[in-house]
Amino acid sequence: MGRLSMTAMAAILCTYLFFRWLPPLEPFSLERFLTDLLFAPLRTWLALVCFWFGAAANGALIRAVVGGTVRLLSGRRFRVGEWVASLAALGHFYWAFRFHWPLAALFFVFSFFYGMMTMRDRRLTKDDRL
DSSP: HHHHHHHHHHHHHHHHHHHHSOOOSOOOOOHHHHHHHHOOOOHHHOOOOOOOHHHHHHHHHHHHHHHHHHHHHHTTTHEEEEEEHHHHHHTHHHHHHHHOHHHHHHHHHHHHHHHTTTOGGGOBBBBTTT
């Protein structure tokens, strides 16, 4: 549960910092974006780093939610506390979608695909081989 709480805090913090440090996008102007990238590169690069770390942390939470849901629907045992905590931690996407929905949708899609790519299912392997 300690690793899950650290992952949830990292996901929420990185999501917030990504939206906070990203240069203004409304209305989008390529000149302004490139000027901000040129004159404030640290802020833009930190936003990019927060995007990747946040997508990885959110992907881990999504993986826990999907894995728990599959186990729940198939009748197998699973950790209810981990599942509920992961669901609750993903609630920060509500605020992200309220802030800027196109960026939040992109962020969610990257997180979802990363989470699905890292899922492991033992039923697919035979003798621990592919």
